[in-house]
Amino acid sequence: MKTGVVLINLGTPASPKAGAIRAYLSEFLSDPRVVEIPSALWKVILNGAVLPLRPAKLAPKYKQIWMEEGSPLLVYGKRLARGVQEQLDQNQVQATVVLAMRYGEPSMQQAFDQLREAGCERILIVPLYPQFAASTTATIFERTLQLHRQARDMPEFRFVKRFHHLPGYLDTLASNVRAYWQSHGKPQQLLLSFHGLPQRSVDQGDPYLSDCMKTAEALQTRLAGEGVPIDIAFQSRFGRAQWLGPSTLSVLQAYPGDNVRHVDVLCPGFVADCLETLEEISIECARAFSQAGGEQFRYIPCLNDDPAWISAMAGLVRQHIAGWPEPNTD
Numbered sequence: 001m002k003t004g005v006v007l008i009n010l011g012t013p014a015s016p017k018a019g020a021i022r023a024y025l026s027e028f029l030s031d032p033r034v035v036e037i038p039s040a041l042w043k044v045i046l047n048g049a050v051l052p053l054r055p056a057k058l059a060p061k062y063k064q065i066w067m068e069e070g071s072p073l074l075v076y077g078k079r080l081a082r083g084v085q086e087q088l089d090q091n092q093v094q095a096t097v098v099l100a101m102r103y104g105e106p107s108m109q110q111a112f113d114q115l116r117e118a119g120c121e122r123i124l125i126v127p128l129y130p131q132f133a134a135s136t137t138a139t140i141f142e143r144t145l146q147l148h149r150q151a152r153d154m155p156e157f158r159f160v161k162r163f164h165h166l167p168g169y170l171d172t173l174a175s176n177v178r179a180y181w182q183s184h185g186k187p188q189q190l191l192l193s194f195h196g197l198p199q200r201s202v203d204q205g206d207p208y209l210s211d212c213m214k215t216a217e218a219l220q221t222r223l224a225g226e227g228v229p230i231d232i233a234f235q236s237r238f239g240r241a242q243w244l245g246p247s248t249l250s251v252l253q254a255y256p257g258d259n260v261r262h263v264d265v266l267c268p269g270f271v272a273d274c275l276e277t278l279e280e281i282s283i284e285c286a287r288a289f290s291q292a293g294g295e296q297f298r299y300i301p302c303l304n305d306d307p308a309w310i311s312a313m314a315g316l317v318r319q320h321i322a323g324w325p326e327p328n329t330d
């Protein structure tokens with residue numbers, strides 16, 4: 001019985017131009033799991049203000065972070081999928097690994113077509129989000145079934161809900177921070193910045209905040225011997241509703257007033273660098289910190305294509321596909 005593995009991240013525009021950004025944002029922000037205000041009202045705001053204005057503002061930002069091979073989120077995703085495939089092959093684990101994006105390309109539909117053509121009857125879905133949120137992880141689960149709504153014959157699915165507790169994920173993050181400090185020296189403060197979420201989602205039972213806090217505690221435990229204080233904050237607020245706080249920007253702007261002038265920022269909720277880390281944190285937040293009197297701002301990169309992270313992901317995949325019973329094909 002053939003097994004397929006789909007590693008799925010959020011998605012990113014096909015090019016750093018306004019037209020491609022508009023197409024991507026339109027698909028992303030039309031997902032009712034992402035923006036939960038009444039759909040008739042949201043359609044007016046999305047088509048009347050967000051889609052006409054935001055792409056032009058984002059285009060120069062995407063251009064600044066674009067790599068030779070494409071958008072960083074996609075480039076690192078491809079490297080991760082290739083690395084996981086190599087590790088499974090080396091260990092004689094028979095599975096086909098593909099990368100997909102929830103919005104844009106390579107699409108989830110393309111991934112399922114590829115796995116169906118390869119004859120995969122079991123599919124493991126791995127959202128590339130360590131912490132569960134309905135707006136990121138659940139929408140991938142839902143889309144998986146939606147894309148098979150017309151199917152007369154379906155594969156078996158397994159869904160990985162989250163992996164914030166995975167030792168290989170936490171250990172690699174902690175050892176990267178330690179290695180960074182060994183090469184560059186320690187800061188006065190380490191700030192863990194997670195992507196934000198509307199406060200309402202958490203009040204309604206989304207476990208995202210709790211997952212982020214558990215991740216932060218596990219990193220604090222691993223880095224306790226270093227003597228660097230650790231704070232937690234939430235970035236990338238979108239829209240006017242109240243989002244989880246404190247906001248990364250406000251924390252960074254307040255540090256110099258409290259005599260914290262050397263800060264390192266790590267974004268443990270992103271497994272790959274992207275617009276939110278390379279532009280919002282490394283450029284915008286760095287500038288705001290300096291304008292508030294900060295002296296040294298350093299951004300510690302995401303796990304990206306780190307070999308230890310690729311091994312951790314391959315291990316997670318192996319754990320999930322081991323012991324998956326052969327379906328009765330009689």
Ligand SMILES: C=CC1=C(C)c2cc3[nH]c(cc4nc(cc5[nH]c(cc1n2)c(C)c5CCC(=O)O)C(CCC(=O)O)=C4C)c(C)c3C=C
Pocket residue numbers: 010011012013033034035054058071073129133135136195196197198236238269270273274275276
């Ligand atoms: C890591 C987890 C993420 C959560 C949780 C999340 C929630 C969330 N995001 C938006 C709106 C936007 N996010 C945007 C970019 C973006 N978001 C994530 C991850 C999470 N989002 C990533 C990895 C990226 C980067 C994509 C890239 O191309 O590099 C954007 C687009 C950029 C912008 O316009 O600022 C928006 C919009 C909402 C509303 C939300 C929860 C409700």
Ligand SMILES: [Fe+2]
Pocket residue numbers: 195236
């Ligand atoms: Fe986001």
Ligand SMILES: [Fe+2]
Pocket residue numbers: 236237275276280
């Ligand atoms: Fe952002």
